[in-house]
Amino acid sequence: MLEVSSPGKIHIIGEHAVVYGYPAIISAIDRRIKIRAEESNKIKIKNNLYQKETQFEVEETAAAAKKSRELWKKGDKKNDFTDLFAFLKSDFWKRNKATIGLILFSLKIKDGVSLIIDGDLPSGVGLGSSASLSVAITKAIAELYALQISNQKINEIAFEIEKLNHGRPSGGDNSACAFGGTIWFEKEKIEPLSLPDFLKNLIIVLTKRKLSTGDLVQKVGNLEKNFRDSKIKNIAEATYKMKLALKNENLDEIKYLINFAQDNLAGLGISSPEINELVRGIREVGGAAKLSGGGGGTVICFHQNKEKLIKLLKKLGPNFEEIKLGAEGVRVES
Ligand code: PMV
Numbered sequence: 496m497l498e499v500s501s502p503g504k505i506h507i508i509g510e511h512a513v514v515y516g517y518p519a520i521i522s523a524i525d526r527r528i529k530i531r532a533e534e535s536n537k538i539k540i541k542n543n544l545y546q547k548e549t550q551f552e553v554e555e556t557a558a559a560a561k562k563s564r565e566l567w568k569k570g571d572k573k574n575d576f577t578d579l580f581a582f583l584k585s586d587f588w589k590r591n592k593a594t595i596g597l598i599l600f601s602l603k604i605k606d607g608v609s610l611i612i613d614g615d616l617p618s619g620v621g622l623g624s625s626a627s628l629s630v631a632i633t634k635a636i637a638e639l640y641a642l643q644i645s646n647q648k649i650n651e652i653a654f655e656i657e658k659l660n661h662g663r664p665s666g667g668d669n670s671a672c673a674f675g676g677t678i679w680f681e682k683e684k685i686e687p688l689s690l691p692d693f694l695k696n697l698i699i700v701l702t703k704r705k706l707s708t709g710d711l712v713q714k715v716g717n718l719e720k721n722f723r724d725s726k727i728k729n730i731a732e733a734t735y736k737m738k739l740a741l742k743n744e745n746l747d748e749i750k751y752l753i754n755f756a757q758d759n760l761a762g763l764g765i766s767s768p769e770i771n772e773l774v775r776g777i778r779e780v781g782g783a784a785k786l787s788g789g790g791g792g793t794v795i796c797f798h799q800n801k802e803k804l805i806k807l808l809k810k811l812g813p814n815f816e817e818i819k820l821g822a823e824g825v826r827v828e829s
Pocket residue numbers: 509510511512513514620621622623624661663664665666667668708712787788789790791
């Protein structure tokens with residue numbers, strides 16, 4: 496049996512603005528999706544993250560992929576992906592079917608595959624689980640059928656799947672999952688960045704909020720243009736400044752920019768009272784915090800005195816974890 500894994504990611508800065516062609520700084524994290532794969536004449540999926548399993552015919556994946564692509568094209572024209580998202584949510588396996596159908600079509604594979612999905616990457620909280628899954632399944636199927644394809648090609652296929660998941664994604668999530676490390680992502684151009692030592696470990700809070708990135712991106716898209724553009728430009732400027740601050744290991748500037756980005760994300764209406772409250776508490780003790788990703792549920796928290804931050808979080812009571820940034824991209828485990 497073949498095993499591959501792919502990391503999740505956090506956005507250090509630039510989410511939402513990146514959808515409008517501006518840069519983002521994204522880092523792969525040490526939480527991964529794991530896929531074990533075997534050849535099969537059907538499609539078999541055991542999803543241990545949801546304790547569910549199923550099997551179906553290969554043709555069903557082709558049909559789901561075709562229908563999703565059609566709905567995506569219609570959504571793209573109308574600037575509204577509601578029908579696509581409803582279709583993919585219409586049953587638990589529909590998204591997996593469309594994903595696998597698209598991969599088999601892209602790799603010109605006619606046979607099936609048996610997949611066991613595992614890992615320690617939570618889903619729907621802004622840690623890039625959908626991109627990580629797309630990257631991992633693509634790599635697993637390509638390896639299983641001994642196709643020598645590059646990470647670049649895997650990334651391109653995963654981007655097509657991400658379009659089904661989110662409408663018009665930037666491609667940043669799948670790039671971080673495929674290539675790993677910390678990346679500067681701008682209009683699909685990718686540049687590796689290095690992080691100061693004090694940012695290589697980070698505390699994240701996982702809130703109870705579970706919202707879809709596609710819906711949140713659409714919500715921002717529906718805001719009045721001038722209002723939206725001013726916030727998006729602020730985030731973009733802060734992202735350029737962050738690149739420099741990371742290079743110069745300028746701790747105060749990094750903290751300022753994290754907080755500034757959070758204020759603008761909140762201004763776009765994608766924060767929540769729970770996140771605002773947490774951010775306020777962290778700022779009060781001299782730290783910085785912002786939501787990360789679409790707005791789902793992860794808050795990245797930073798303080799130069801980690802013990803102080805941990806003490807505060809224990810007092811405030813949210814669910815928090817320490818993660819490592821700059822993890823390796825998609826890889827074969829065995
Ligand atoms: O919620 P996530 O982890 O999928 O991150 C989304 C980041 C956005 O900038 C909001 C969307 C995108 O396509 O880049």
